[in-house]
Amino acid sequence: MLDKTGIAKRIAKEVQDGYYVNLGIGIPTLVANFVRKDIDVEFQSENGVLGMGPFPIEGEEDADIINAGKQTITTLDGASFFDSSLSFSMIRGKHVNLTILGAMEVSENGDIANWKIPGKMIKGMGGAMDLVASADNIIVAMMHTNKRGESKLLKRCSLPLTGVNCVKKIVTNLAVLQVTNKGFKLLERAPGVSVNTIKNATEGHLIVEGDIPEMVLE
Amino acid sequence: MLDKTGIAKRIAKEVQDGYYVNLGIGIPTLVANFVRKDIDVEFQSENGVLGMGPFPIEGEEDADIINAGKQTITTLDGASFFDSSLSFSMIRGKHVNLTILGAMEVSENGDIANWKIPGKMIKGMGGAMDLVASADNIIVAMMHTNKRGESKLLKRCSLPLTGVNCVKKIVTNLAVLQVTNKGFKLLERAPGVSVNTIKNATEGHLIVEGDIPEMVLE
Amino acid sequence: MINKKIDTVSQALHGVANNMTLMLGGFGLCGIPENAIAELVKLGVKGLTCISNNAGVDDFGLGLLLQNRQVKKMISSYVGENDEFERQMLSGELDVELLPQGTLAERCRAAQAGFPAIYTPAGYGTEVAEGKETRDFDGKMYVLEHAFKADFSFVKAWKGDEAGNLIFKGTARNFNPNMCGAAKITVAEVEELLPVGALDPNQIHIPGIFVQRIFEGKTYEKRIEQRTVRQK
Amino acid sequence: MINKKIDTVSQALHGVANNMTLMLGGFGLCGIPENAIAELVKLGVKGLTCISNNAGVDDFGLGLLLQNRQVKKMISSYVGENDEFERQMLSGELDVELLPQGTLAERCRAAQAGFPAIYTPAGYGTEVAEGKETRDFDGKMYVLEHAFKADFSFVKAWKGDEAGNLIFKGTARNFNPNMCGAAKITVAEVEELLPVGALDPNQIHIPGIFVQRIFEGKTYEKRIEQRTVRQK
Numbered sequence: 001m002l003d004k005t006g007i008a009k010r011i012a013k014e015v016q017d018g019y020y021v022n023l024g025i026g027i028p029t030l031v032a033n034f035v036r037k038d039i040d041v042e043f044q045s046e047n048g049v050l051g052m053g054p055f056p057i058e059g060e061e062d063a064d065i066i067n068a069g070k071q072t073i074t075t076l077d078g079a080s081f082f083d084s085s086l087s088f089s090m091i092r093g094k095h096v097n098l099t100i101l102g103a104m105e106v107s108e109n110g111d112i113a114n115w116k117i118p119g120k121m122i123k124g125m126g127g128a129m130d131l132v133a134s135a136d137n138i139i140v141a142m143m144h145t146n147k148r149g150e151s152k153l154l155k156r157c158s159l160p161l162t163g164v165n166c167v168k169k170i171v172t173n174l175a176v177l178q179v180t181n182k183g184f185k186l187l188e189r190a191p192g193v194s195v196n197t198i199k200n201a202t203e204g205h206l207i208v209e210g211d212i213p214e215m216v217l218e
Numbered sequence: 219m220l221d222k223t224g225i226a227k228r229i230a231k232e233v234q235d236g237y238y239v240n241l242g243i244g245i246p247t248l249v250a251n252f253v254r255k256d257i258d259v260e261f262q263s264e265n266g267v268l269g270m271g272p273f274p275i276e277g278e279e280d281a282d283i284i285n286a287g288k289q290t291i292t293t294l295d296g297a298s299f300f301d302s303s304l305s306f307s308m309i310r311g312k313h314v315n316l317t318i319l320g321a322m323e324v325s326e327n328g329d330i331a332n333w334k335i336p337g338k339m340i341k342g343m344g345g346a347m348d349l350v351a352s353a354d355n356i357i358v359a360m361m362h363t364n365k366r367g368e369s370k371l372l373k374r375c376s377l378p379l380t381g382v383n384c385v386k387k388i389v390t391n392l393a394v395l396q397v398t399n400k401g402f403k404l405l406e407r408a409p410g411v412s413v414n415t416i417k418n419a420t421e422g423h424l425i426v427e428g429d430i431p432e433m434v435l436e
Numbered sequence: 437m438i439n440k441k442i443d444t445v446s447q448a449l450h451g452v453a454n455n456m457t458l459m460l461g462g463f464g465l466c467g468i469p470e471n472a473i474a475e476l477v478k479l480g481v482k483g484l485t486c487i488s489n490n491a492g493v494d495d496f497g498l499g500l501l502l503q504n505r506q507v508k509k510m511i512s513s514y515v516g517e518n519d520e521f522e523r524q525m526l527s528g529e530l531d532v533e534l535l536p537q538g539t540l541a542e543r544c545r546a547a548q549a550g551f552p553a554i555y556t557p558a559g560y561g562t563e564v565a566e567g568k569e570t571r572d573f574d575g576k577m578y579v580l581e582h583a584f585k586a587d588f589s590f591v592k593a594w595k596g597d598e599a600g601n602l603i604f605k606g607t608a609r610n611f612n613p614n615m616c617g618a619a620k621i622t623v624a625e626v627e628e629l630l631p632v633g634a635l636d637p638n639q640i641h642i643p644g645i646f647v648q649r650i651f652e653g654k655t656y657e658k659r660i661e662q663r664t665v666r667q668k
Numbered sequence: 669m670i671n672k673k674i675d676t677v678s679q680a681l682h683g684v685a686n687n688m689t690l691m692l693g694g695f696g697l698c699g700i701p702e703n704a705i706a707e708l709v710k711l712g713v714k715g716l717t718c719i720s721n722n723a724g725v726d727d728f729g730l731g732l733l734l735q736n737r738q739v740k741k742m743i744s745s746y747v748g749e750n751d752e753f754e755r756q757m758l759s760g761e762l763d764v765e766l767l768p769q770g771t772l773a774e775r776c777r778a779a780q781a782g783f784p785a786i787y788t789p790a791g792y793g794t795e796v797a798e799g800k801e802t803r804d805f806d807g808k809m810y811v812l813e814h815a816f817k818a819d820f821s822f823v824k825a826w827k828g829d830e831a832g833n834l835i836f837k838g839t840a841r842n843f844n845p846n847m848c849g850a851a852k853i854t855v856a857e858v859e860e861l862l863p864v865g866a867l868d869p870n871q872i873h874i875p876g877i878f879v880q881r882i883f884e885g886k887t888y889e890k891r892i893e894q895r896t897v898r899q900k
Contacts (some may be wrong), residue, residue, distance in 0.1 A: 039566070041664075047463045047466070055665050058665040058667070058668075061665060064605045066463070066607050067607075070465070070466070071664040079607075081607060082602075083614055084537070084610050084614055092538060115534075124534050125512070125513060125534060125536055125537070125559075126513050128536075130556070132557065161561060161563075163561065165561075209468040
């Protein structure tokens with residue numbers, strides 16, 4: 001079973017040379033730390049920066065330079081700043097190649113819910129609805145089950161949706177799954193996790209074909 | 219009767235303090251020369267400049283700094299350059315206060331034609347269609363009649379339209395007229411021009427109420 | 437040159453009244469019009485509709501207006517870390533319209549640019565699209581979203597000149613440029629107000645034509661929401 | 669950093685073929701991609717559809733492609749001073765679609781920004797709107813205009829870096845920024861190509877994400893169409 005860092009490490013392997021990548025808040029933010037050093041990738045944040053670098057060295061924080069999670073950041077050579085409209089032009093216009101974000105629920109047809117629990121919690125959708133409506137390549141990073149042990153991979157989402165038919169791939173603490181038009185197709189198991197464990201933790205239709213390999217993280 | 223310079227001088231009196239003004243090619247361009255020096259006005263050109271100044275001193279022309287008539291220009295302190303999209307945001311968004319442009323024909327309901335003579339001449343509309351569709355304050359600068367002596371102030375335009383119901387005021391070599399919902403209302407006569415001369419040169423419905431004063435140019 | 441310079445923040449906010457719709461730039465606490473917000477608190481105008489990506493935190497930014505119960509309705513994309521915002525919203529005291537961030541930006545930009553509405557794919561199939569017109573273009577579904585209509589737009593820039601030209605810094609740019617000229621009156625506050633001629637015409641982010649009033653802000657606290665650092 | 673640098677103009681135009689749709693920046697002869705146009709002439713590709721505000725003059729700019737009969741269709745706002753353009757158009761040899769200049773710019777920008785279409789008031793009630801959908805918003809009529817679809821976009825900037833970031837100069841900016849990322853492949857030519865880190869991230873007009881290939885143009889003639897001067 002993976003921890004959050006493990007999920008980030010596995011997703012990092014999906015990042016290819018030449019990709020512009022948007023990372024959501026939470027686990028996705030960690031992905032930047034594990035991308036191979038021999039490929040060229042640029043990170044976009046929807047609040048208006050392309051070419052994000054690591055957090056600043058203590059004492060060098062600049063209140064005017066943050067990411068969409070409101071964290072102080074730095075920029076790398078070749079970076080640029082721009083307004084919100086142009087930022088979402090990058091996203092809506094499919095110039096960003098890969099979007100990685102968290103979710104509360106994903107359904108077997110690729111719907112995603114991650115912004116609201118009616119009557120209880122409202123985070124707001126931020127840029128997530130634009131990202132999922134536009135991106136061709138969306139990976140969801142999340143735990144396979146919620147705190148009560150209930151599956152987050154469902155037949156149908158119970159929470160208000162963020163987007164429909166949009167999620168392509170899911171990486172959880174238990175597995176890597178692809179969303180197909182027949183349901184969740186199991187691609188890889190987390191180290192030490194059995195297919196049965198994944199089946200039991202997946203409410204939506206799970207497709208298991210042949211031997212399911214264990215993830216390789218490094 | 220006015221010459222082109224006279225028309226420009228009369229129109230210059232319509233320019234008020236604090237106005238952003240777009241000047242079309244031809245007579246309108248001359249207007250800039252006659253605007254009162256004690257008011258603050260900025261000239262916008264739709265190819266992407268605000269704060270245009272006079273032509274450059276010989277030898278200081280810059281191929282990268284032109285107006286929409288492709289003439290080399292200069293900029294004044296406080297000027298800015300921008301792309302075509304933002305330029306038309308200024309126009310469409312009604313941030314430009316006054317548009318002055320030429321016309322081949324104007325009709326009594328404020329339609330304007332100035333971009334095409336089918337089968338003979340096609341200049342293209344350039345930015346004129348955007349300007350006339352958006353501006354609240356449009357003044358047409360033109361000769362009252364064409365080279366064959368035919369009126370250019372018509373009941374209905376015969377040429378393909380540039381815009382409908384948009385012209386508010388017309389300044390010709392003979393008169394200043396306002397477009398009302400009942401037709402062309404005569405406001406002023408050019409020096410030495412009789413109301414009858416104007417009547418004869420106007421095909422569209424001309425409204426003459428009371429004494430028509432002579433224009434004051436200075 | 438048309439001079440937009442205003443001497444004091446109180447003059448800059450002249451005309452702001454109860455029940456108006458205001459646009460406010462900023463993302464979280466980054467690039468917010470601090471001086472205009474402080475003046476709004478001081479004025480005590482009520483029943484405001486505020487269009488702003490976030491609502492600040494409990495005790496800073498737009499959070500100050502929320503605490504003071506001056507806001508009737510928030511139009512935002514993110515509640516985030518503002519507990520008072522979430523509390524007022526869940527209790528129904530505050531009317532909240534949550535919109536996708538790109539939609540929010542583009543509805544501002546549509547107002548700036550004279551577009552009546554836009555078609556965006558964001559929010560299709562979700563409750564955000566409920567009651568809105570949707571349409572198929574080339575096999576993909578889009579939601580029709582209308583341009584905002586606001587009375588005042590309050591934006592914050594880094595440098596500006598007396599002609600109203602603006603330059604923003606870093607990610608403090610965010611929604612600020614898109615809100616310029618998107619309301620009846622745009623009030624820009626800047627850290628440094630320069631005479632005309634001081635800015636390179638090639639490097640102006642927002643030309644002065646989109647700004648009606650400009651003033652130099654007295655102080656900027658520029659509070660940081662998430663101070664994240666690494667070791668040397 | 670993702671490197672977009674291309675060494676030669678012929679490599680930069682790799683993949684251009686007959687019957688493609690091309691966007692070309694520039695206003696008159698100002699800010700046109702001179703090196704890309706020269707290479708298109710050299711390649712002799714035919715049946716092109718060109719989206720460009722003007723078509724240059726008879727013997728420069730896009731006029732060279734017209735003379736060479738490489739263009740099947742022009743989508744422009746202004747014929748202006750190009751006699752060959754006007755002649756081919758009036759004789760029917762050349763298919764010409766004339767559009768309002770703001771519409772032209774915004775149909776490029778829509779393609780860049782992922783909008784399927786826009787509503788503009790320009791051209792309503794004229795032959796430009798014939799056969800197009802129109803619609804009333806708040807008592808004013810608008811025309812629905814669709815995003816362009818193009819294979820290549822050729823733009824010209826002043827300075828650029830190897831990450832594809834662009835800075836334009838003066839009114840040579842015009843349509844160039846709006847065409848970046850508006851075609852499948854955007855090729856930028858610049859007067860000066862700099863290493864990454866040389867440009868201020870705050871002062872970049874077009875981020876490199878919108879540009880697939882960048883090269884430094886060999887020479888720029890920058891011909892002036894109307895040399896207007898005054899005496900000292």
